[in-house]
Amino acid sequence: MASDHTRTAILAAAERLYADRGFGDVTLRDIVADANVNLAAVNYHFGSKDELIAELFVTRSIATNRERLRELKAAEEQGGGIAPIEVILHALVGPTLRGCLGPENQRSTAARFMIRASIESVPPIRRIKNREIDHLRKFVGAMRRSLPDRSDVEIYWGLNFALAMAHHTIRESERLTKLSEGKCDLDDVEDVIARVVSVATMALTAGKVEMKAPARALARDAR
Secondary structure (H helix, E strand, O other), rough: OHHHHHHHHHHHHHHHHHHHHHOOOOHHHHHHHHHOOOHHHHHHHHOOOHHHHHHHHHHHHHHHHHHHHHHHHHHHHHHHOOHHHHHHHHHHHHHHHHOOOOOOHOHHHHHHHHHHHHHOHHHHHHHHHHHHHHHHHEEEEEEEHOHHHHHHHHHHHHHHHHHHHHHHHHHHHHHHHHHHHOOOOOOOOHHHHHHHHHHHHHHHHOOOOOOOOOOHHHHHHHO
């Protein structure tokens, strides 16, 4: 029990400090001082700073991905196996945006940690993101069923752009608030989700725009 308490104390202190100060500015000594444990305890339970960051990120990501998949499953069940594309995209980006946006005083330590993870994509987090993609494959499958006339390439790009819009909105929320002089209300999270879903849906369902070949490609073909 004492060992479990020590582990929990380390995780709580690390998450709080990383959320407040960032990954680069927080040392293991800062964490052990805040958790009131010794450095050997961190090495025993986690092995390194990277492993500690990875465990925090995986724990929070699992919760988000479970909510994504729960919403996706409900949508497909309601649609008899095929959900509307906008509902699929809502399940994809909604949990992430709800977890990270909203009034500053309502943001939990977990939410602030995930915002920091979005802003500062340090190596252990990048490795996890590149490895943990099985849940995204389920969204790809749902999108294929919803839009059978779209190619796999269009589906993958559509999913990528939807995620990119969500994460960029999280990273640049303060900038957008200043740029729009408060007209864009980042505290109205459901409105933000609806806007991201709307644009992503239009990108996937609009007629294909013929793209001009880059000048370099034209020059190569002319040879």
